[in-house]
Amino acid sequence: MRCKSIFYRLTSLVMLIGFSTTACYAHGGHSKKTLERIAETKTITLGYQDDAFPFSYVESQKPAGYTIDICNKIVDDIKTKLKIKDLNVRWIKSSTASQFVLIKNHATDMMCIPAFYSELRHQQAEFTLPFFFSSTRFITRKNNSTNTIKELAGHSVLVKSGTIYVEQLHQLNKTNDLNLNIELDNSNNAAFQSIQTGELPALISSYVLLKGMIALSPDPEDFEISNEVFSQPIPAGLLLPLDDPEFKRVVDDSMSQILTSKDFAKLYQKWFMSPIPPKAINLNIPMSTALKALIATTSNHANENEKIIE
Structure with missing residues (x-):
């Protein structure tokens, strides 16, 4: 059984995100790890959803959305880390329910769908650092x-x-x-x-x-x-395989860089505070306090790590 790790804690006023590498994992039947397989096949397989606007949907017969943009940035980073000149991206259409099956069976390497966290769901798949919070x-x-x-x-x-x-x-x-x-x-x-x-x-x-x-x-x-909520803001991340801590570290490192980069504010503005083509839909959803807090915490961790390296 996989050792349990704490992904987040909710308090009445502030959501504190704690993340650490899990100490042990169950060994699955899949012999090759994700990064090794990607390097060998020069292909990464991503899952998308066609009905989760503005996160993941289809525009001009291609996956589009906030999480699609994030996934593409992560893919670029993996491409650089593995020193692959031409990395083929294979997209597989998924749904909220089937994404866990696809990840568990290694039919996809990463799901580019907003997966809202729960302890029960964490027993089925690993979650990246959050990129959104929603009630x-x-x-x-x-x-x-x-x-x-x-x-x-x-x-x-x-x-x-x-x-x-x-x-x-x-x-x-x-x-x-x-x-x-x-x-x-x-x-x-x-x-x-x-x-x-x-x-x-x-x-x-x-x-x-x-x-x-x-x-x-x-x-x-x-x-x-409704003005009433069923829950306080819950973190959304991307789904990854449970049994591959190395791949999670690489993806979380990429996610950390995305969240703390100067371009992240522009990315958020593009999808939540600006007209989205082709219908010029502006959702007008300001960045949440929880996401701002996570970015600040992630930036502090990055700065501390840099000092340690120096």
Whole structure:
């Protein structure tokens, strides 16, 4: 069994991120480690999602989004570290649920999908350093009478399968006796259509994904996102194989450099504070306090390491 490592701690006011290399891993049946395989085949296999705007979606028949840009930067860094002149990138379409299977079976080397952290999910895959934090909320039509979590009691609510929100709803049902009936869907787009048609009263997801769904809809003014939250902001990272600490160290090093670089503010501005082509959608989501704190902490660690090396 893999030794347990602490990925994060939530307090009432501040989320503190603690990360360390795990001390031991279960040995899987896959003989070659990720970096060795990438170097040998000169190919890296990445997973993407087509319905997670603005993180991972398809534009002009290619994967696009915030996490896609981050993955491409990590790939460039791996290419440099392995001294591979031409590194082929192979993209595999995935979903929130199938990404864990693909990573576990080594069908992909890294998932370029926002994976929100939980201890249960961490038993199935490794997480990189976070690049976003988002609370869980729900979306309804404005003419609906279910505007609070309490008013959802006894109703059927929609959740995308394989997400952290399923865990959260089961816990909420248990602790608050809400008697919620949880309906699952495999697609964010199909789930949102069920809210559009009035088939179901509410869709639970992360605030940023809900805001993206509304922005993409033909009638965004018809919908609203709850003020109440199911969770405090949760960190989102990329998924990596559990049994490859060397690959995780390399990817986390790249992620650390991305987060602390001068260009990261521009990258965030591009996807969350500026019009996104081709529909010029501006989500207008300022950088969270938790992400700013993580960047500051990561920068301090980097500076301390530089002093040690000197």
